[in-house]
Amino acid sequence: MTDQTMTPEERAASLEGMGCRRKRVEDVRFTQGKGNYVDDIKLPGMLFGAFVRSPYAHARVKSINADAAKALPGVVAVLTAEDLAPLGLHWMPTLAGDKQMVLADGKVLFQGQEVAFVVAEDRYTAADAVELVEVEYEELPVVTDPFRALEPDAPVLREDIKDQKEGAHGPRKHHNHIFTWEQGDREATEKVLEEADVVAEEMIYYHRTHPCPLETCGCVASMDKVTGKLTVWGTFQAPHAIRTVVSLISGIAEHNIRIISPDIGGGFGNKVGAYPGYVCSVVASIVTGRPVKWVENRMENLMSTAFARDYWMKGRIAATKDGRITGLWCHVTADHGGFDACADPTKFPAGFFNICTGSYDIPVAYLCVDGVYTNKAPGGVAYRCSFRVTEAAYFIERMIEVLAIELGMDAAELRRINFIRKDQFPYKSALGWEYDSGDYHTAWEKALKAVDYEGLRREQAQRIEEFKAGKTRKLLGIGLSHFTEIVGAGPVKNCDILGLGMFDSCEIRIHPTGSAIARLGTISQGQGHATTFAQILASELGIPASDITVEEGDTDTAPYGLGTYGSRSTPVAGAATAMAARKIRAKAQMIAAYLLEVHDDDVEWDVDRFVVKGNPERFKTMKEIAFAAYNQAIPGLEPGLEAVSYYDPPNMTYPFRAYICVMEIDVDTGEWQVRQFYALDDCGTRINPMIIEGQVHGGLTEALAIAMGQEIAYDEMGNVKTGTLMDFFIPTAWETPNYITDHTVTPSPHHPIGAKGVGESPNVGGVPAFSNAVHDAFRAFGLRQAHMPHDHWRIWQIAENLGLHA
Amino acid sequence: MSKTHVKLKVNGREVEGLAEPRMLLIHFLREELGITGPHIGCETSHCGACTVDMDGRSVKSCTVFVAQANGAEITTVEGLANPDGSLGVIQEKFREHHGLQCGFCTPGMITRAHRLLQENPNPTEEEVRFGIAGNLCRCTGYQNIVKAIMAAAAELNAAKEAAE
Numbered sequence: 017m018t019d020q021t022m023t024p025e026e027r028a029a030s031l032e033g034m035g036c037r038r039k040r041v042e043d044v045r046f047t048q049g050k051g052n053y054v055d056d057i058k059l060p061g062m063l064f065g066a067f068v069r070s071p072y073a074h075a076r077v078k079s080i081n082a083d084a085a086k087a088l089p090g091v092v093a094v095l096t097a098e099d100l101a102p103l104g105l106h107w108m109p110t111l112a113g114d115k116q117m118v119l120a121d122g123k124v125l126f127q128g129q130e131v132a133f134v135v136a137e138d139r140y141t142a143a144d145a146v147e148l149v150e151v152e153y154e155e156l157p158v159v160t161d162p163f164r165a166l167e168p169d170a171p172v173l174r175e176d177i178k179d180q181k182e183g184a185h186g187p188r189k190h191h192n193h194i195f196t197w198e199q200g201d202r203e204a205t206e207k208v209l210e211e212a213d214v215v216a217e218e219m220i221y222y223h224r225t226h227p228c229p230l231e232t233c234g235c236v237a238s239m240d241k242v243t244g245k246l247t248v249w250g251t252f253q254a255p256h257a258i259r260t261v262v263s264l265i266s267g268i269a270e271h272n273i274r275i276i277s278p279d280i281g282g283g284f285g286n287k288v289g290a291y292p293g294y295v296c297s298v299v300a301s302i303v304t305g306r307p308v309k310w311v312e313n314r315m316e317n318l319m320s321t322a323f324a325r326d327y328w329m330k331g332r333i334a335a336t337k338d339g340r341i342t343g344l345w346c347h348v349t350a351d352h353g354g355f356d357a358c359a360d361p362t363k364f365p366a367g368f369f370n371i372c373t374g375s376y377d378i379p380v381a382y383l384c385v386d387g388v389y390t391n392k393a394p395g396g397v398a399y400r401c402s403f404r405v406t407e408a409a410y411f412i413e414r415m416i417e418v419l420a421i422e423l424g425m426d427a428a429e430l431r432r433i434n435f436i437r438k439d440q441f442p443y444k445s446a447l448g449w450e451y452d453s454g455d456y457h458t459a460w461e462k463a464l465k466a467v468d469y470e471g472l473r474r475e476q477a478q479r480i481e482e483f484k485a486g487k488t489r490k491l492l493g494i495g496l497s498h499f500t501e502i503v504g505a506g507p508v509k510n511c512d513i514l515g516l517g518m519f520d521s522c523e524i525r526i527h528p529t530g531s532a533i534a535r536l537g538t539i540s541q542g543q544g545h546a547t548t549f550a551q552i553l554a555s556e557l558g559i560p561a562s563d564i565t566v567e568e569g570d571t572d573t574a575p576y577g578l579g580t581y582g583s584r585s586t587p588v589a590g591a592a593t594a595m596a597a598r599k600i601r602a603k604a605q606m607i608a609a610y611l612l613e614v615h616d617d618d619v620e621w622d623v624d625r626f627v628v629k630g631n632p633e634r635f636k637t638m639k640e641i642a643f644a645a646y647n648q649a650i651p652g653l654e655p656g657l658e659a660v661s662y663y664d665p666p667n668m669t670y671p672f673r674a675y676i677c678v679m680e681i682d683v684d685t686g687e688w689q690v691r692q693f694y695a696l697d698d699c700g701t702r703i704n705p706m707i708i709e710g711q712v713h714g715g716l717t718e719a720l721a722i723a724m725g726q727e728i729a730y731d732e733m734g735n736v737k738t739g740t741l742m743d744f745f746i747p748t749a750w751e752t753p754n755y756i757t758d759h760t761v762t763p764s765p766h767h768p769i770g771a772k773g774v775g776e777s778p779n780v781g782g783v784p785a786f787s788n789a790v791h792d793a794f795r796a797f798g799l800r801q802a803h804m805p806h807d808h809w810r811i812w813q814i815a816e817n818l819g820l821h822a
Numbered sequence: 823m824s825k826t827h828v829k830l831k832v833n834g835r836e837v838e839g840l841a842e843p844r845m846l847l848i849h850f851l852r853e854e855l856g857i858t859g860p861h862i863g864c865e866t867s868h869c870g871a872c873t874v875d876m877d878g879r880s881v882k883s884c885t886v887f888v889a890q891a892n893g894a895e896i897t898t899v900e901g902l903a904n905p906d907g908s909l910g911v912i913q914e915k916f917r918e919h920h921g922l923q924c925g926f927c928t929p930g931m932i933t934r935a936h937r938l939l940q941e942n943p944n945p946t947e948e949e950v951r952f953g954i955a956g957n958l959c960r961c962t963g964y965q966n967i968v969k970a971i972m973a974a975a976a977e978l979n980a981a982k983e984a985a986e
Contacts, residue, residue: 039917046925047913047932049859049899056858139849140842230863230871230926230960281861281926282960314864542924542961710920713963741868741958748955749964 027623032562033555034769037706040547041562042540051279054234055311057249062236063092065297065310066142068132068149069320070124073160073391073734074173075153077120080132085148090141092304094149095133095296097121108265108295111288111513112365113184114194114356115176116394118292123156125173125354126393127734128319133296135308158734162328162351162388165192173354173389184356185365185387194356194387199370200447205382208343212334216422220414221803222407224326224351224392224728226318227399228744229541231281233321234311237297241305247274250294252569253287254579256537257516259571261290264514266298277569283541284718285397286322288359288581315739322359323392323728324399326351327369327407331415339425341434344378344446346411348385350396356387358396359581360403361511361518367403368668370447371502374412375456375672376434381446391734400718400779402503402582409499413784414801417496417791421800427496427792428469432460435498442765449502451670452764455698459760460498463674463696466758469494472678480796489684495677495789499781503773504587504669513578519664520588521575522596524553526657528646530639531563534596537577538589539569543711543775545585548703549593552769556597558624558638575660583671583773586703587764592663594768599659603645607657608636610650669764669772671699673781679789683820686812688724688790690753695782700763700772709757712778716755719782721747723790725807745807794818828892832857833901841888847881848872850888851898859899859929863958870957873930874898880937882956899929902936911981912936912974921970923961931957935971943979947972 022030032038045051070077082094097119100106107115120131132149136142157171164170170192172178178191185195209215235250246268252258255275263270280287293310300308312321328349334342350366352358360367366385373381398404416434420427435456436443443451476492483491508517521537534553538545546566554561568574577589601621608626609616612634619626627635636644644650645657678692695712702708725745729737738744763770783804790806791799797818802810815821825840832855839854851857851874863871865884872884875897902910909917912935922928931954938945938953945953950971951964959967 040920042925043917043922044909046922046928047899047909047916048903049857049929051925051928053858053861053926055852055862058853058856138853140844228960230869230924230958231861232863279925281863282924284960311862314866314869544923706920710923710962710966713965714923714961715963717963718960740866741864742866746869746958746960748958749951749968750955752951752964754965755963 024623031554031558031560031624033551034701034703036551036704038547038551038561038704040544042544042546053231053279053281054236054249054251057236057278059236059238059307062307062309063135063137063300063304064139064142065133065135065300065308066146067130067316068134068146068151069316070120070127070129070131072124072153072155073127074125074156074158076123076156077131078152078154081150082132084150085134085145088141088145088148090137091134091145092137093135093300095119095300100299103299105265105295105299108290110355110357112356112358112360113362116355116357118295123175126391127736128316128393130292133300135300135304158391158732160390160392160730160732160734162349162390165388165390166190173391192389194352194389195365197365197385198383200382201380202382204380205343205345208380209332209334209345212342213337214335214422215332216415216419217332218415218418218801220329220331220411220801222325222327222329222410223804224323225399225722225726226323226728226744227284227286227397228318228746229282229284229286232312232314232317233287233291233293235294235297236307236309237301238307239301239305245272245274246298247276248298249276249278251280251287252277253283253539253541253581255539255569255571256576257513257578258290260516261514262298275571277539280539280541283581284400285324285359285581288397289322289357291321314741318728318739318744319736320393321395322397323353323395324397325407329407329411331411333415333419335419335423339423339430339433341376341378344373344381346372346383350385350387351390351392352387352396353390353392353394355394357394359398361505361513363510364403367398367405368502369404369408371405371449371500372408372412373445373447374409375436375498375500377436377440378446383447392730398582400715401776402501402505405501406780406783409780410784413497413499413788417788418800421795428464431496431498432457435460450667451500452667452766453762454500454670454672455760455762456498456672459672459674459696459698462758462760463676463694467676467678467692467694489682491681491683491793493679493681493789493793495679495785495787495792497675497781497785497788498673499784500670500672501777501780502668502670503583503776504665505582505584506668507666508664516578517664518578519662520577520584520592521660521662522589522592523575523660524596524600524658526600526642528643530559530642532559533565533567534593535567535574536589536593537575538580538585541580543585544707548707549590551703552590552593553597556594557600583776586771587669587767587773588663588665590771591665591768592661595663596659596661599661600657603653603657604638604641606653607641607644607650611636611644666766669700669767671772671774671777673697673777675781675785677785677789679793681790681793681811683815686808688811693753694756694758695778696758696760697774697777698760698762699774699777700761700767701770702759702761703771708774711775712757713755715776715778716782717747717752719779720752720786721745723783723786723804723806725805727805826889828888830891830893831895833897843887843889845888847883847886847888847891851883857898857900861926861929863926868958870934871927871930873934873957875933875937880934897933899933902932911977915970915974915977919966919970919973921962921967927957927959931959931967935974939975939978944975
């Protein structure tokens with residue numbers, strides 16, 4: 017078939033543009049083991065770095081003796097804080113406006129903290145040398161409970177700032193206090209609570225966990241002393257931001273630094289931050305003049321880089337007798353560990369937790385978050401969610417369930433009568449956000465119908481009767497969740513990280529023969545950007561997606577961007593992609609008009625070509641236009657066909673979802689089985705349904721892990737109890753159910769293609785769905801709140817405490 | 823540390839070298855031979871990213887000394903493509919059914935699937951799920967991996983039938 021005989025629909029389909037279940041271009045490499053991850057990089061003369069880490073959670077470092085390590089053949093250097101201090105690199109700034117020790121400076125604040133950095137010819141020698149470094153510690157009292165940390169007589173953790181009354185986010189009220197962040201109207205909310213018909217109150221704990229991507233963090237730093245250029249390959253979710261940070265803290269001019277994110281084996285927030293391993297590798301390369309590789313092992317990953325959650329959320333929710341919510345009050349005690357290394361936009365020390373009014377039309381609300389230091393690892397990253405949005409979703413979706421119990425109402429109905437209505441969008445929330453678009457009722461009805469909600473409730477009631485009659489030992493839980501996410505950070509006016517506005521970018525070059533390369537400021541960690549961004553371009557430019565290369569992650573070639581996390585790639589860089597493409601199309605229109613010898617306004621776009629209005633036989637395809645751009649002197653136009661766009665979004669995007677989980681629970685063993693999971697996602701315009709479904713499956717499985725067993729647990733001494741994959745729960749194919757995916761489409765009105773972002777929704781909404789299923793199974797027996805993770809032992813305890821084993 | 827001589831067959835090619843007795847198979851493959859398909863995810867045998875085929879059995883090469891593999895026949899994901907360089911059936915089905923995202927678990931997962939389908943050419947979904955439970959994936963939720971393996975089994979069986 018030729019261009020002439022194809023219908024516009026056929027031409028559009030042949031482009032594999034937006035909406036197409038296009039197979040991923042990445043997979044040909046990955047399925048053959050031809051990916052290029054950081055540990056695959058091998059440079060001539062490369063050394064290997066490894067850390068000596070603290071076995072104690074809180075201790076003074078009395079002395080470090082590295083003589084024996086240095087004497088070991090193959091050891092090239094051992095770095096301590098003393099070596100880094102003259103360079104001013106023994107501490108580094110965190111993304112949250114705090115500072116963090118790169119190597120222990122007099123004391124350690126968490127188990128696994130970096131104390132010394134050994135550099136050797138190979139990884140075996142480095143590991144041997146780590147064992148030979150003698151460190152003398154003096155143990156100090158350990159605080160792992162954030163409430164204990166705030167007591168007047170609690171040990172001082174951060175001696176470096178103990179007298180500092182002002183932190184990065186305002187006044188500090190205690191030596192272990194980091195910040196207080198208040199949003200909403202306290203007075204009005206408390207008045208509503210006092211006067212309400214019904215108030216439900218509960219403490220909801222979202223436990224500490226970890227993103228645990230299958231590939232750990234690592235880097236290879238190579239300082240070329242001849243050219244003065246530093247190149248760092250690493251597991252960076254935000255390569256440009258890393259370049260700027262490295263420049264600021266090292267003093268190396270930014271143009272002399274090249275950061276490359278090669279293939280990344282999953283990120284989920286773990287790879288947003290800057291870690292001591294990166295700094296030490298760079299310093300070691302400068303000191304030794306050789307490339308230095310550092311790759312953490314799994315235990316180091318779980319113990320030291322980027323925990324997530326650890327929020328104690330006290331809530332009060334007010335309603336009328338018939339279930340209309342009138343107000344929401346929340347106080348969070350946020351455990352940040354030894355340093356405040358949260359990865360949040362600067363003005364949001366608790367991220368976007370103020371999305372905690374959820375999908376509901378709540379007239380008045382108040383939120384207060386207190387950040388606290390403890391003897392735990394730093395981090396507080398957004399584990400497959402926008403900043404602290406998972407905590408917010410869990411909080412409101414638990415509070416709704418608690419309120420339903422208080423009111424004696426069905427939880428699905430309580431949600432339905434409180435949803436923000438379609439006609440209320442754009443909707444201003446009581447805690448300050450403007451939701452762009454939504455149609456919650458339609459999604460909710462579709463979900464309830466899909467699972468036969470009424471039928472499930474009947475089955476559940478019958479099961480309870482059978483249980484009481486001694487005919488079964490299994491209960492049925494129906495877990496509901498509806499949540500609105502806030503992603504796509506974000507507008508530069510209020511979103512920045514270390515002063516860098518959170519715009520993103522795309523640069524497109526159309527080649528003379530009509531194929532193209534696009535470079536973006538983001539970086540894929542499995543999301544399939546090389547596939548989906550080409551689809552956006554195919555639809556916008558009329559060039560087949562297979563003729564478009566998408567490249568990311570090299571700061572020497574890609575335009576500046578803030579990277580990939582918080583579901584921001586499609587909302588921000590996706591928008592930049594469309595906008596850059598439209599600049600190209602505008603120029604292409606002028607070229608086409610010139611070639612067709614008509615006025616610019618006399619041609620119009622038709623899938624992959626400009627046609628003369630009213631005369632579709634006369635046209636120029638994008639391919640022809642591209643060639644003309646390079647071989648003809650067109651009056652008034654520069655040669656070439658390229659464009660770049662830096663997109664500053666006017667607002668965040670607000671995807672939403674309706675999830676229902678049906679779970680069987682064995683009262684005597686605490687074992688659970690997910691019988692059915694229905695997931696309806698509305699992420700606005702859908703670019704590649706196959707990839708969206710894959711994202712939903714994966715995010716839900718992470719949610720399953722978190723809700724049902726995954727945690728970073730500490731004992732009283734501050735020892736990490738879950739530091740290996742033996743103890744840290746990651747579901748296998750055996751425990752993981754099949755998911756039913758569904759969707760509605762409510763485009764974002766302010767996004768160029770209406771897309772809202774999807775990667776994180778299932779983690780955010782999945783956790784409350786699984787947890788609510790556990791709670792719901794025991795609701796009839798008086799359960800109101802049981803903290804996650806709901807492992808078999810804890811579920812057994814719920815049944816035991818409710819007297820169900822008698 | 824004194825080194826020991828090892829000789830093994832990797833993806834059909836005879837290789838030999840000197841290695842410390844404590845050197846792990848995964849490090850020998852990746853660092854001495856430059857075969858970087860198998861990955862290191864945990865170094866404790868839990869994640870399966872390092873899975874290779876050793877004398878007809880799936881092993882986690884992060885907990886096998888290369889000395890133990892002396893004389894063995896090893897197949898990694900690099901050895902599973904068709905002789906003409908095109909994707910093998912399992913590889914192709916992973917691509918077709920979106921059975922991978924970040925790609926880090928993929929080499930181990932595909933190598934395991936390859937062995938599983940030798941052990942059990944016609945597995946049920948339950949048998950596939952049990953058969954790959956030693957390989958963790960953080961991205962896909964396994965749903966499409968299971969689908970890919972089932973589809974590969976069907977295609978391999980159909981090809982076998984056609985050949986008979």
